[in-house]
Amino acid sequence: MAAGTLTGAGVIVGGQRSARRSEITTYLTSTLAPLLGLSASSATNPKATSGLVITRSWTSGLRDWPGRPRRVRVRYVPGRARVGDVVVDIGDSRWVNELARQIGSRLGGEYEVARNDQIRGRLQLRLRTKPLPGEVPETAQVRRAKKVVNELLAGTAKVDNVDVDDTTGEVRRLTVKHDVGAKLAAPGYRNRVERTVSVMLPGRWRARWDMEADSVVFEVRPTLPESLWIPARALPEDDPLLNYRAVEIPCGVDEDGEAIAWRPAITPQWLITGETGSGKTSTGHGILTQITRFGWPVWIADGKGIEFLGFQDWPNVQIVASRIEEQVAVIHRAWQLMEHRYQLVVDRKARTEDFEPLMVFVDEFTDLKANLQSWYQQIKVKGDPTKPPTLAEVGSIARKGRTARVHLVLSMQRPDAEILTGEARENFGQRTGMGQLSPQGAQMMWNNPVTGVTIPRGRTGRAIGSNSTGLPVEMQCYRVPDPKEAIPGTEEYELLEQLRPPESRHERLLIVSPEIDWSGEEPVEPTFTDFAEAEWVKAADHPELDPIAWELDRDQNTAGDGRTLSSAMTVLGLDDRSRDAAGGGRRLFDRVGRVDTSKPYAAATSVPDAPSNTGTAGDDRDLDDDLYAGHYSHPTPTQASALQVGDLVCVDDDLGSWAVVEDEPIEDFDDPDSLLIAWRDDQDQSGELVVASEALMQARRPTAMED
């Protein structure tokens, strides 16, 4: 019989089990003979060995397994025996330990001393059934985990501690000492080890290296929560000049629950990307609720025209520009303020410390750009530059805003090459990429084609954000109720009330739309410059221009009339009751989709764009059938070894479930002909596929989505 663990060998049925147990006992006795001081010839003599080792109280064996004795009794005669290179006294502690070790390794269990009577030469060992406190049984999962880290750490791993999940038995954490030395200095090496562990072991893993102590902790990454309402914090110091350096705007938490926050005094400009439904608007609302509590004035250019309506009367929000000509004015005035402050510094009339900070929030910059370009073509006059100056002004604020304390928060659906190429990206020290990125987007945002490409699409508010050391980490952004939607009496409404600054330090402002000049022979339309430099007034002084005042008025006159206002008859101009409310009987179509000639250039761009993923009927049909249309190519049979991080693979043919490849496929240490593919799906579930290296799998590659 071969040496090694005896149990488990052979197939045993019914009565054969006791025969097998006695066979094991006989074999155990003969292999222990040298330790018991017997000569080689006595060891094989049944008479000499009879009764030396007695096994009792076996654990119940399964069909093909004889179990293990809970008790082993050994009879011995005092004398000397060899243990490795040393000679020990039979019966002393070193001898007992060695005997227990050998019995344990042969029976595949752990044995401890129950009694040792050295005078009578009787040793009783018992099977340890429960692990010692803090000790983990050597299950198959534990063995595999140890093997994987040992191979990755060049065979030098000494596992100090293992934590397993009580219910599944899966390994959750390993603390390992190693002797890999200088090689580890290269982050590439450490990353590779970390990634391989993540693919080889169930779950998503990370490593924390202690380079000085030559140790590393591998652990399963904690799961981020699905939704986190923004916490209401105590009212901070709200004088923006006093609090400037201390302002910190938490926007969510990382997987360890650490707050991810923006500190405008350190990283003055913030860029947020996220497609429709990623939670970008909610994140923007969170920023506004917090910065206004610090008493900062806020100007908003609402590229979509509808996302920030609920902030029109929020304390310290001075203006919400929802039409393109107002957005142009907001950006221009912010740029002018910045230039003015620069000049004050140059003229030594003021210092940066004197400047009250201003936050300019430009939402949906891509929509704003598109609207701006088409609007500019309509109003551009001879002598105007070919491109509207607004874009250059945004770029200028991004570059130079810090000194003038003009802080830009720019949000857009997808990473934009113009903003995120080379040095321009560095202007936005704070970046948040909400939702899943394509490899191209990840490259633009994080200079790495894989960061953020596996963010689960079914988790709104999930993002990659820069942490306090500037590194991109996965996070869950806070959720914030929309003031426009919150209904009094609900928890959302209560939370908003707690978030709302109790007082406003900054008055609401309005932009006076320039008029057609009728003084000459021909009417003269306002120019781009007229719009950019339009006059600003205090809202309190001009209720006739103030949409909030109109709204109050309208609420009093037409409360509950939204149904009539939105009916098709009203839109077609056929409902008598709605004529007044809808604007003096003019058809709403005059306002929607084409230029309302009674108001220069006003409405052509004030219509909220349709979501970008709607399109032709064909597209719609695709979307209905295929959740991934537009983001991934059609399914193609792809060799497993050619899969890349970010590809979609079919993880269940029967259910037609798809998931994103999380790491490069890796050859299985236990079976070099197999590849392991770690995946993560839309609901943040993860797992591994084991496939033959040559296998063809249905896969879809991300398509370029960026502008």
Ligand SMILES: Nc1ncnc2c1ncn2[C@@H]1O[C@H](COP(=O)(O)OP(=O)(O)OP(=O)(O)O)[C@@H](O)[C@H]1O
């Ligand atoms: N951080 C979050 N956690 C969980 N759910 C959220 C979070 N943020 C928003 N949501 C929910 O997801 C939905 C979409 O949110 P939101 O409107 O902010 O997305 P968006 O990316 O701005 O989309 P859009 O561009 O269409 O406005 C909302 O119903 C909102 O309640």
